[in-house]
Amino acid sequence: MVAPESLSAPKRFIKTYQHYINAGIDLTAGSAGGAACVFVGQPLDTIKVKMQTFPHLYQNSLICFKETLFKEGFRGLYAGTVPALVANIAENSVLFCAYGVCQNAVKFLLRKENVLDLNPLENATAGFFAAFFSSFSLCPTELVKCRLQAMRETSAQDTAGKRPHIGPWVLTKEIFKSEGFRALYKGLGPTVLRTFPASGALFVAFEYTKQFLNFGLSCIS
Secondary structure, eight states, X not given: OOOHHHHHHHHHHHHHTHHHHHHHHHHHHHHHHHHHHHHHHHHHHXXXXXXXXXXXXXXXXXXXXXXXXXXXXXXXXXXXXXXXXXXXXXXXXXXXXXXXXXXXXXXXXXXXXXXXXXOXXXXXXXXXXXHHHHHHHHHHHHHHHHHHHTHHHHHHHOTTOOOOOOOHHHHHHHHHHHHOGGGGGTTHHHHHHHHHHHHHHHHHHHHHHHHHHHHHHHHHO
């Protein structure tokens, strides 16, 4: 027969380290979501960056897509995938991990018993603060990604001649050498301002979706 103490040990462990377990779950979920987002949306993101950086070169996004595919192939559409993957995994994992921590902070400040008691506005507040932390992981990798995506057009306009294709690691070292560490955080302010409302809206929708799915499952069962 198994002693009752041995059965209760796993429960005590889970209860003691519940916050760390939840943070690990959030981290894993955010990483998986970030990776999926890159593989699906990277070609369109490349077109967006090219259109924003060189609007005089392309009449519309369809022409930009066709020219990129013809001149650079699928590799061109997925330029900057490695830093984009790092950026999205880092941003989403930090965002979801920080969101759980910020939810607990909001719960503590409002003296509520459980994070489930938080209303949409309170969850949005937690999302706002979580976005602040995720911006620090997003900004450097976003910079490298955008420069890689626009490399062919930049090389064509370079008076020194066409540059060879380089990867994210070489480009990062070049930025460090020529512009310094601070260059990686150019545009941090706009990045924070962009992610604040987006993350707030994201987590309001996230919480409502969870409630809807839980309600549907309870009706089925």
